[in-house]
Amino acid sequence: MELLDKLTILADAAKYDVACTSCGVDRKAQKGQLGETTSAGICHAFSADGRCITLLKVLLSNVCSYDCAYCVNRRGNDIPRATFTARELAELTIGFYRRNYIEGLFLSSGVLRNPDYTTEQMCEVIHILRDEYHFRGYIHAKAVPGTSDELLVRLGVLVDRMSLNIEFPSEKSLKLLAPQKAGDAIIKPMGFIRDGIKANYQDKRLSTVRRTRFVPAGQSTQMIVGASPESDYQILNLSASLYRSFELRRVFFSAYIPVNSNPLLPTTSEVPLLREHRLYQADWLMRFYQFDVSEIIDEEHPFLDPLIDPKCNWALNHIDQFPAEVNRVPYEMLLRIPGVGVRSAKRIMLARRERALRFEDLKKLNVTMKRAQYFITCNGSYAQGVLFDPVGIYDKLTHNAQQRRFKGVLEGQLGLFEQEPQRALVRV
Amino acid sequence: MTGFSYLYDGTLEGMLSAVFVAFQRKEYPENIIVEQDLQESLFCGYIPTLTNLEHAERVQSGILNTLGVRAYDDVKHAFLSDEPSKGGVILRYLQYTMKRGSRACTHLAAPAVHDFEELCSRVSKEAHYMLQFVRFAQLSNGVFFSQIAPKANVVPLIMDHFAARFNIQPFMIYDAVHGLTGVFDTERWWLVDARELQLPAHSLQEDEFQALWQTFFDTIAIEERKNPTCQRNFMPKRFWNNMCEQVPPQLRNLRPKTKTPTQAIQVKNRLLA
Numbered sequence: 247m248e249l250l251d252k253l254t255i256l257a258d259a260a261k262y263d264v265a266c267t268s269c270g271v272d273r274k275a276q277k278g279q280l281g282e283t284t285s286a287g288i289c290h291a292f293s294a295d296g297r298c299i300t301l302l303k304v305l306l307s308n309v310c311s312y313d314c315a316y317c318v319n320r321r322g323n324d325i326p327r328a329t330f331t332a333r334e335l336a337e338l339t340i341g342f343y344r345r346n347y348i349e350g351l352f353l354s355s356g357v358l359r360n361p362d363y364t365t366e367q368m369c370e371v372i373h374i375l376r377d378e379y380h381f382r383g384y385i386h387a388k389a390v391p392g393t394s395d396e397l398l399v400r401l402g403v404l405v406d407r408m409s410l411n412i413e414f415p416s417e418k419s420l421k422l423l424a425p426q427k428a429g430d431a432i433i434k435p436m437g438f439i440r441d442g443i444k445a446n447y448q449d450k451r452l453s454t455v456r457r458t459r460f461v462p463a464g465q466s467t468q469m470i471v472g473a474s475p476e477s478d479y480q481i482l483n484l485s486a487s488l489y490r491s492f493e494l495r496r497v498f499f500s501a502y503i504p505v506n507s508n509p510l511l512p513t514t515s516e517v518p519l520l521r522e523h524r525l526y527q528a529d530w531l532m533r534f535y536q537f538d539v540s541e542i543i544d545e546e547h548p549f550l551d552p553l554i555d556p557k558c559n560w561a562l563n564h565i566d567q568f569p570a571e572v573n574r575v576p577y578e579m580l581l582r583i584p585g586v587g588v589r590s591a592k593r594i595m596l597a598r599r600e601r602a603l604r605f606e607d608l609k610k611l612n613v614t615m616k617r618a619q620y621f622i623t624c625n626g627s628y629a630q631g632v633l634f635d636p637v638g639i640y641d642k643l644t645h646n647a648q649q650r651r652f653k654g655v656l657e658g659q660l661g662l663f664e665q666e667p668q669r670a671l672v673r674v
Numbered sequence: 675m676t677g678f679s680y681l682y683d684g685t686l687e688g689m690l691s692a693v694f695v696a697f698q699r700k701e702y703p704e705n706i707i708v709e710q711d712l713q714e715s716l717f718c719g720y721i722p723t724l725t726n727l728e729h730a731e732r733v734q735s736g737i738l739n740t741l742g743v744r745a746y747d748d749v750k751h752a753f754l755s756d757e758p759s760k761g762g763v764i765l766r767y768l769q770y771t772m773k774r775g776s777r778a779c780t781h782l783a784a785p786a787v788h789d790f791e792e793l794c795s796r797v798s799k800e801a802h803y804m805l806q807f808v809r810f811a812q813l814s815n816g817v818f819f820s821q822i823a824p825k826a827n828v829v830p831l832i833m834d835h836f837a838a839r840f841n842i843q844p845f846m847i848y849d850a851v852h853g854l855t856g857v858f859d860t861e862r863w864w865l866v867d868a869r870e871l872q873l874p875a876h877s878l879q880e881d882e883f884q885a886l887w888q889t890f891f892d893t894i895a896i897e898e899r900k901n902p903t904c905q906r907n908f909m910p911k912r913f914w915n916n917m918c919e920q921v922p923p924q925l926r927n928l929r930p931k932t933k934t935p936t937q938a939i940q941v942k943n944r945l946l947a
Contacts, residue, residue, distance in 0.1 A: 251932040253886055257893040258934035275838035282839045289908070290806055291919060293895035296904025303894060308935065318935050324942065325935035341883050344818065344843060345810045346836075347919075383839075503898050505939055507946070517898050597782040607783040 249338070252328040259308040259319050260354055262505075263411075263468070264498040268300040268349035268384040270463030271406050281343060281350070281383035283406065288349055301352035301386060302342055306330055306368055310356030314413075314424040315508045316473055319356045323506065329358070332367065336374040343383055350384030350406075351375065361392035365401055372404040384463075391431035395438055399460075402442055407463040407495070410436055412488070415481045419474035422510060436492050439465050443493075468498035471525060472518040473511055477548035482528055486539035489532070499525045524550040531556060534588050535581050553644040558584040561621055565636045568621045569628065573602050585618030605629050617643065677704045678719035680761070684708040686753050690730035692723040693765055697733075702769070706761025737768070741776045752793045754827040763789045801828040805835055807913045810845060811884070812877040818845035819873060821916050829856045833863045884918045885928035891919035893934060 269287030289298040307329035308319045318325065330338075339351045353371060358364045368387055375381040386407040389398060402408060410432050414420045421428040439461055446460040467488065471481065485497040501522040504511065528550060531537040535557070542556050551559050561568060561584050570583050572594060580591040593611040597603060602625050609615055619629040620639045628634065680695065680703045682688035692706045704718070712720065737746045752764050767790035771778040781787045803824070810818035818840070822829075829849045833856040836845065840858070847856040848871055855868045914920040923929065933941070 248931075250882075250886060250889055250928060250930045254889055254893050254930040254932055254934055257890050258936050261894050261896055275841060277841055280840070280842050288805055291891060291917070292905045292909040293891060294902065294905060295895045295897075295899035296901040296908065297895075297899070298908070299891065299894060302890065304890075318939065323935070323939060325938040326932050338886065341879070342887060344840065345812070345883065345887070346808050346820070346840075347887050501899075503896065505936065507943055519899065593782050596780040600778075600781040601783060603783055610788050611782060 247328055249334060252330060252334075253304070253338070255326050255328040256304045256306075256308055256330065259356075260303045260305045260352070262318065262500065262503070263303060263352070263354060263388075264500045265386065265409060265466055265468060265496065266298055266300050266303055266352060267386075267407075267466075267496070270495055271384070273382055276382065279380040279382050280340065281381050283349065283382070283384045287384075290346065290348055300349045301384065302339055302348045302350070303352040304330070304335070304354075306335065306353060306355035306364075306371065307358050308356045309358055311359065312357050312424070312426045314427065315510050316413075316423055316470065316502070316506065318505050320506065330371075332370040332374055335371050336379065339375060340379050340381065343381070348383075350381075350386070352386045354388035355390065357390060361390040362394050362397055364390050365393045365397045369397070369400055369404065372401070376404055386463075389435050389439070391427045391435065393435060398435060398438060399442065402439065402461045403459050405461065407466060408439055408461050409466040409468070410439075412467045412469050412484075414474050415469055415476040415484050416474065419476065423474065436465065436467070440492050464493070464495035466494055466496040466498065468500055470502050471499045471522055472502035472514075478521070478525060478528075478550045479543050479545055479548035481525060482532075482539050482543050485529060486532060497529065499529075520552050521550075524552065524556065528556045531560075536578060537582075553647045554640070555584070557582070558617060558643055562636055562640055569623045569634060570621060571626065572608065572622050572624050573598050583618055583621050585614035585616065585621075587612075587614075677717065678721055679703050679705040679707050681707055681709045681712060681720055681722045682761070683725050684710065685725060686750065687727060687730040688723070688725040689753060689761060689764070690733040691726045692761070693768055694726070694729035694733050695723045696765055696769070697772075703765065704762055705759060706765055707758070711758065733768075736772065740772055741779060745771070745776070745779055748790070748794045751797045751831070752790060754831065755793050755797050756826050757793065757796075760793060763793050766790070797826045797828065797831075800824050800826045801831040803910075803913065804828055804832045804847075807909065807917060808832070808836070808847065809917050811918070812880045814874045814877050816844065816877070818843055819848070820846070821848045821850055823851050823912070823916065824849060825851075827852045827854065829854050830865060832856070833858065833865075837863045882928065885926060888919050888921065888923075888926060889930055892923070897936075 267287055268283065269285060271283050272285040273283045275282040287300060289300050291299040293299055305319070309327050309329060310319045310321055313321045339348075342348045343350065353368055355364050355368055358367060372385055372387065375385065385405045386409065387401055387405040389401065389408050389410045391410060412432055413424055413427065417428065442460050443464065469481065481499070488494050488497055499522050501518045502512070503517050504513065504515065528542045531542055532539060537560070541560055543550065550556055561582065570579055572580070577591060577595055580586055580594055581588065586594070590611050590613045594603065594608070594613070597607065597611060604624050605615070608618070608624070615629070619632050620634070620642070680692045682692045689706060695701075696703060703721070709722070714720070734746065737749060749764060752760060766786040770784060770786035779787065782791065804822060808820045808822060810820045813819050827849070829847055829852070832847070836847070837858045841860060844860055845858050848868065849855065853867060853869045855866045855871070857864055857866055
């Protein structure tokens, strides 16, 4: 089979993996060696679906001995199959990298024979890249559930980031839809990688360079949203506990796209993109805005409001803490004002040392006034024409979304859930 | 109207000399304009300034001592902008900050500082776009060549980045808009003024790599999630001309012969239904 055909098959097979980041590790260039990584990462292209392309994201092989219900590559599917040779894939990566197409390689694979054999094959590719081509770019590898600890260590020192997909937000769904990955096949290696990173980092006998050699960019995971009955409440609590107990760098969500027909899977043709978007917004609140998961969602209202973002929702439910006086409140409170992001909060902190800020100034500091105006005062006064009325604010903030919904334009791009949205009641 | 502007020769030294003149004479010109770009207006006077290396160096060390290295880097960034108002923006920034000290650089709500920050960030953003979207093609003599069309004169800002990561390969970045080429020979990089280039043909492997990349780019997108607005927001269309993956499929000579797994399943599902 020609390389071009192999690439088509193995890129297509890998495209449902969400993670495509090249961040989290700074490795300076070295004379005579190709490549470097920057801690913020660089996106080199954006595909037609608007997702970033930063790594060459492929499977080593889409031959798989597992039969997970949701997966394109399941054993039972009659599809074209291909496998890269290690040298082929290494050369492809280098060729792309030298043309500034990519930051590095994202390597996953179907389970060839057994997890250990698969991981060995993956190690071989990365070994060629690192030790023959002295490639200093970014490498993200998937750990195959069930791989032995020795092989995880071997893989861990070669790559920058490792990930294991948790796939479903509950053990029950996992057992039903991916029986070969159930049990502690995912959780155990996750814990092993976490301990490896910690031990390596704390080992005082190692030089500082070697100390950060084991999975320096940390680990991540992903779960499918909308293929199983779990609520947003369960999903967000699970990801919060993953951040806490496994020190993950990222938890990715992937809106379920029906590929296989299977009685166990929902038959909806609508991709829950809006739900995925709201989950990411909540995820950002936890990672960058100092929110606790219990502040974002509770058991009585287990789904995020599709009409309004979780930060606005929180603000409306805690309206007693508003309006916030922009010129006085501490940084932590600035972060909680809808329409104020991390950058604009920092800019406000700097700018207000010089003068008392007015509404015009806030616009210059890139505050989104459309949302912020309802929740702030500048020097004690509200923005012109704004009334401080929680119910009215909710209507105003959701006006556009409701209009679109009324006209039925929300289908597709902004698909709604099947059930009526349950909004946390505004407590005044 | 009694406004007036300074004229300078278009070099950084010239600009800094003009700044020196403004400080010396305690004048507040509206703008500092490149002499060749001048389009005279009835309501504005023009005062030519002379480039004086000594004056330029005094301004440079003044900025470094009072405002610090970062502020001087910002001034250099802002100078690379294509906007005609840049001279005035830089001058007002320096007039505002130099008498107040380095802390004034964070007075983000002050118009002088705000306008300057905006100018800088637009240049930095353009430079970052280049780090993302520069595409090299290997020529038959082994040199990796890239053509770009940025909105600011950013080649000097991006050469360090590429020279570090691609230190094993000679490369050139040709800015067709500003007529400037960055050249790297695996040891050091320099800038060449070039309006026209004569290039050797692509190397033997080049077309195959481009076809592979185009295929990968098309395949990795998920049909059901298609979102062209989002794509254009992150990757504005003005860059597409110089990106090989944007060549429409009908114009490519190499295309995959196989179906993708997703297509194969879709065909089967349709047959079943």
